[in-house]
Amino acid sequence: MSGNSDPLSPRAKLAVTAGRAVAAASRAAGRGSGSVIGGRVALKLDPDLLARLAQHLDVILVSATNGKTTTTRLIAEALRAAGPVVSNALGANMPAGITSALAGGSDARYAVIEVDEKYLAGVARDTDPKAIALLNLSRDQLDRAAETRMLAEHWREGLAGSKSVVIANADDPLVVWAASSSPNVVWVAAGQMWKDDAWSCPSCGGVMQRPGDDWYCGECGFRRPTPSWALSGDHVLDPHGSAWPIHLQLPGRANKANAASSAAVAAVFGVPPQVALERMYQVQAVAGRYDVVQFMERDLRLLLAKNPAGWLETFSLIDPPPTPVILSVNARGADGTDTSWLWDVDYTRLSGHPIFVIGDRKLDLAVRLEVANQTFQVCENLDQAVQIAPPGRIEVIANYTAFQDLRRRVGN
Numbered sequence: 001m002s003g004n005s006d007p008l009s010p011r012a013k014l015a016v017t018a019g020r021a022v023a024a025a026s027r028a029a030g031r032g033s034g035s036v037i038g039g040r041v042a043l044k045l046d047p048d049l050l051a052r053l054a055q056h057l058d059v060i061l062v063s064a065t066n067g068k069t070t071t072t073r074l075i076a077e078a079l080r081a082a083g084p085v086v087s088n089a090l091g092a093n094m095p096a097g098i099t100s101a102l103a104g105g106s107d108a109r110y111a112v113i114e115v116d117e118k119y120l121a122g123v124a125r126d127t128d129p130k131a132i133a134l135l136n137l138s139r140d141q142l143d144r145a146a147e148t149r150m151l152a153e154h155w156r157e158g159l160a161g162s163k164s165v166v167i168a169n170a171d172d173p174l175v176v177w178a179a180s181s182s183p184n185v186v187w188v189a190a191g192q193m194w195k196d197d198a199w200s201c202p203s204c205g206g207v208m209q210r211p212g213d214d215w216y217c218g219e220c221g222f223r224r225p226t227p228s229w230a231l232s233g234d235h236v237l238d239p240h241g242s243a244w245p246i247h248l249q250l251p252g253r254a255n256k257a258n259a260a261s262s263a264a265v266a267a268v269f270g271v272p273p274q275v276a277l278e279r280m281y282q283v284q285a286v287a288g289r290y291d292v293v294q295f296m297e298r299d300l301r302l303l304l305a306k307n308p309a310g311w312l313e314t315f316s317l318i319d320p321p322p323t324p325v326i327l328s329v330n331a332r333g334a335d336g337t338d339t340s341w342l343w344d345v346d347y348t349r350l351s352g353h354p355i356f357v358i359g360d361r362k363l364d365l366a367v368r369l370e371v372a373n374q375t376f377q378v379c380e381n382l383d384q385a386v387q388i389a390p391p392g393r394i395e396v397i398a399n400y401t402a403f404q405d406l407r408r409r410v411g412n
Contacts, residue, residue: 012052015045016103023100035088039096042103050095053102054127057086057111060265061127061164063120063155064135065148066310068093070250070286071135071258072114077283078266078276083109090287094119095126110269117151121158131268132159133167133261135190137174138197138309139341148197152178167264169257170227173215177202177222188264189213189230190257193316194309196344231260236273238263244273249284252317288407292393295410296386299393300326302412304403306335308344314397321352324389326382328359328402335400339364347372353395356385359402382409 008016023038031037042049060079062072076087086105088097093114102111115123117137124132134155137148155178159166168179170187174197179185191213192198198215199208206219216223228239235243236259246259259280266276285291289304305314318325331337339361347369355376357365362378369376379385386394398406406412 008052009046012046012049015042015049016053018042018045019100019103033090033092035090035092035100036094036096039092039098039100039103042099043096050099050102050123051126051128053099054111057102057105057108058269059111059113059127059129060131060133061113061115061120061124061129062133062135063115063117064133065117065138065140065307066313067135067254067258068114070255070283070289071133071262072112073283073286074258074262074280075133075265076110076112077279078262078271079110079112079269081266081271081275081279082269085110085112087112088114095123098123098127118154121154124158124162124164129164131165131167131265132162133265134175134179135169135258135261136172136192136194136309137178138194138307139344140307140336148174149202152202155179156181165268167261167268169261170225171213171215173198173208173222173224174202176225185225186229186264186268187225187227188261189227190260191231191253193254194312196308229260229264231257236260236263236277238267238273242273244277246277247281249281250286250290252313254313254316288403288412291412293410293412296383298386298389300386300396300410301393302403302406302410303395303397304400305397306399308341311345311397312349315346315349318353318395318397319393322390323353323392324356324394325350325353326356326358326385326389326394326396327365328357328382328396328398328406329362329365330360330399330402330405331364332360332401335402342368347374350374354390356389358382358385359398359405382406 019038019042022041023034026034026037062068076085079085086108088101093116152174160181162182166179166182166185169175169190171192201217203222204220206217209218230237246256263273263276292301303314305311331339357378366378
């Protein structure tokens with residue numbers, strides 16, 4: 001495949017057209033956005049389509065266990081200061097969904113693409129990205145996802161010798177180990193609240209020492225690199241030591257960390273931190289997350305939490321007790337069918353909140369809450385939970401398919 005500016009080949013054009021037609025038919029049938037099925041059809045017709053679509057774009061890939069959809073959105077907003085952007089903003093983050101997104105961006109200059117952790121190496125090979133943002137790695141979907149160190153190894157091998165600028169979280173030892181095979185890394189001190197997947201050294205298996213915010217392996221000397229960007233309270237510190245205020249409509253420390261990483265990515269493309277951070281303020285909600293919706297004459301705030309690290313971050317966002325909290329957990333294909341991860345979540349942090357439990361696996365969650373000594377009620381559905389919840393805004397926390405169910409129910 002040539003790197004010149006040839007328009008798409010007839011075969012590639014046919015693939016794009018067919019993909020769009022299938023996606024439109026899927027939407028018309030009420031089966032979602034159609035981006036995945038459209039992309040699958042397009043790739044069947046032209047297996048090299050992703051590479052062809054990417055060749056005229058500056059591609060930025062974003063991968064992590066948590067925060068990739070939000071960070072992708074923040075980077076896309078920041079880069080719009082420098083030119084038109086195409087992005088898979090709805091989170092279809094495997095090759096088919098990514099192909100669909102790029103097929104819709106013929107006049108774009110930048111492609112900001114969220115990538116599922118397992119597909120990062122392959123998508124990077126196909127799209128020749130200018131930048132790759134790596135935020136965190138933690139346990140997720142126990143029945144499907146490889147153990148976290150294996151994922152880190154997969155990243156490390158896939159990025160070895162890469163020409164991309166890798167923007168990586170210096171506070172996550174697994175991410176640092178994965179990124180260290182890359183010749184060009186920008187380290188960001190973005191923090192790491194969840195540490196339970198990084199107690200042993202990914203390099204040699206030794207025990208990690210964690211004095212303060214630092215970390216190192218006492219056995220092989222693998223240690224936290226010196227960051228050039230850092231999140232410090234409500235500011236981003238840039239490599240020159242200047243502090244830039246973060247103003248976000250999205251809540252919580254995790255989103256400030258996402259903004260710090262996004263500012264570092266934007267700087268690679270010449271967008272100054274002040275401009276990047278100002279543009280990020282536009283983002284109010286990301287694919288329904290953080291939205292406050294009216295339902296049955298009540299305000300509900302919708303929060304997505306898919307794994308133990310995500311639940312920990314989400315608990316730090318919710319209004320203090322006695323704010324009512326509805327928890328919904330499913331275990332369908334997209335969630336992972338193994339719910340044993342519920343035992344890794346510290347539900348004692350919900351003490352004092354009236355708790356209502358719904359979802360396909362409400363009984364699994366009920367057992368977990370019982371052991372955590374929490375007071376809760378199991379309800380048939382969202383309507384019943386909202387009906388009996390005490391006054392005040394309700395925090396609704398759900399895992400992936402449960403979150404989609406909720407959005408459909410509240411018409412969001």
